[in-house]
Amino acid sequence: MINSILRFGLIFILLVLLQVLMFNNIQFSGYVNPYVYIMFILLLPVEIPSWLLLLLSFGTGMIIDIFSTSPGMHSSASLMAGFVRPYVLRFISPRDGYEPGATPSMFVYGFRWFLLYTVIIVLVHHTTLFYLEVFRLTDFFRTLLRVILSTVFTSGFVLIIEFYRKGR
Amino acid sequence: MRSLLNFLERYNNLIIFLILEGIAFYLLATRNYYHNTRVVNGIRWFTYGIEEKITNTKSYLNLREINENLAAENTALRNSINRLVRNDNSVFFSVSDTVYQQQYQYTTARLTSNSVNKQKNFFTINKGTMNGLTKDMAIIAGGGVAGVIVDCSENFSVAMSLLNLDFRLSARIKSNGYFGSLSWDGRDYRKAILSDIPQHVSVSIGDTIETTGFSAIFPEGVTVGTVIDYEKPGSDFYKITVLLETDFRKLHFVDVVANKRKKEFTELEKQIK
Numbered sequence: 001m002i003n004s005i006l007r008f009g010l011i012f013i014l015l016v017l018l019q020v021l022m023f024n025n026i027q028f029s030g031y032v033n034p035y036v037y038i039m040f041i042l043l044l045p046v047e048i049p050s051w052l053l054l055l056l057s058f059g060t061g062m063i064i065d066i067f068s069t070s071p072g073m074h075s076s077a078s079l080m081a082g083f084v085r086p087y088v089l090r091f092i093s094p095r096d097g098y099e100p101g102a103t104p105s106m107f108v109y110g111f112r113w114f115l116l117y118t119v120i121i122v123l124v125h126h127t128t129l130f131y132l133e134v135f136r137l138t139d140f141f142r143t144l145l146r147v148i149l150s151t152v153f154t155s156g157f158v159l160i161i162e163f164y165r166k167g168r
Numbered sequence: 169m170r171s172l173l174n175f176l177e178r179y180n181n182l183i184i185f186l187i188l189e190g191i192a193f194y195l196l197a198t199r200n201y202y203h204n205t206r207v208v209n210g211i212r213w214f215t216y217g218i219e220e221k222i223t224n225t226k227s228y229l230n231l232r233e234i235n236e237n238l239a240a241e242n243t244a245l246r247n248s249i250n251r252l253v254r255n256d257n258s259v260f261f262s263v264s265d266t267v268y269q270q271q272y273q274y275t276t277a278r279l280t281s282n283s284v285n286k287q288k289n290f291f292t293i294n295k296g297t298m299n300g301l302t303k304d305m306a307i308i309a310g311g312g313v314a315g316v317i318v319d320c321s322e323n324f325s326v327a328m329s330l331l332n333l334d335f336r337l338s339a340r341i342k343s344n345g346y347f348g349s350l351s352w353d354g355r356d357y358r359k360a361i362l363s364d365i366p367q368h369v370s371v372s373i374g375d376t377i378e379t380t381g382f383s384a385i386f387p388e389g390v391t392v393g394t395v396i397d398y399e400k401p402g403s404d405f406y407k408i409t410v411l412l413e414t415d416f417r418k419l420h421f422v423d424v425v426a427n428k429r430k431k432e433f434t435e436l437e438k439q440i441k
Contacts (some may be wrong), residue, residue, distance in 0.1 A: 072196030
């Protein structure tokens with residue numbers, strides 16, 4: 001228990017630092033803004049109580065908000081991601097279900113499963129985030145393009161990190 | 169109580185989610201300058217819409233009062249225009265016009281009763297001798313001829329409407345100045361007949377008909393209506409149908425016109441006869 005708290009605490013700190021120090025500074029042509037910190041929500045154990053999941057996602061978003069001075073924006077988007085995560089997990093569950101105490105992982109459930117899981121949740125998160133950021137429905141399709149491109153890049157980075165996390 | 173607990177247990181995720189999302193949105197809307205502006209503008213747009221509706225309704229309810237004010241203002245303005253026009257004339261035609269005073273005076277009145285469906289229609293207005301009204305004063309409504317006062321009490325006057333078989337008005341075609349006699353034929357409350365215009369005169373539909381000022385009751389140049397039809401009966405004169413400027417069904421406020429020089433005028437005419 002203590003072990004896993006420490007483990008996730010470390011993952012959390014690393015991801016937040018990665019996000020704040022590196023990815024927040026990537027502004028590729030204004031369309032690509034990867035938000036890799038969402039990976040923390042992806043990696044939490046499958047059987048985590050959903051109230052804890054919601055609180056943790058909210059807290060994560062809040063921390064990112066504090067670093068990027070956009071109160072409420074990331075909180076609300078990652079809360080949304082945390083809210084849909086149980087439904088997504090149920091929707092794409094493997095044939096024989098999840099093992100007790102399992103964490104979502106590319107090496108246990110396969111590359112395709114992890115890709116689908118990542119893309120769905122990242123898409124939900126980015127949709128909420130980018131539409132909250134522009135906060136209007138004019139330029140709807142421009143925002144949609146930003147959502148899609150950023151989802152591709154965020155998912156790519158998440159997959160790379162996941163690959164190295166287990167490969168090490 | 170039990171069902172409430174069941175409800176809370178069943179939807180606790182959703183409730184936590186909604187509470188936290190509420191906090192996030194609150195922060196978003198209050199702590200970000202841009203989002204705050206958008207939210208405030210949105211709310212303002214919404215409340216302005218409602219307030220506008222309320223104001224519209226209120227102003228509709230106040231229309232009577234506003235109308236009265238406007239009518240009074242109109243009268244004052246007309247009085248001053250008339251004064252100015254006379255002064256101008258006196259400057260340019262000082263030989264022919266030696267009278268340095270206003271000829272026509274206007275005052276506003278409100279209708280207390282009206283009819284359009286009889287053969288001899290009269291209407292009553294809420295001013296009488298106390299307000300300086302006398303018999304044979306002209307009544308104009310919204311720039312068009314409405315009638316002539318036939319009797320006054322202290323506070324009320326009865327006027328013969330243009331829609332009266334006994335009403336005769338000296339009127340002319342504005343474009344060429346030929347004048348004739350206008351009367352109502354007792355049929356349509358929007359139409360009157362202009363007769364005594366000789367047939368060699370060219371008349372066209374749409375011509376404006378105005379008063380001549382010969383009668384010393386109506387000022388010169390008050391619009392009566394427009395020509396909508398004309399025919400040539402057997403005689404030498406046209407029978408011109410005129411669409412009246414004044415809609416007598418919508419008559420509420422009228423201007424009473426007093427001719428200050430009427431006495432002088434009629435006495436002079438009497439001497440000659």
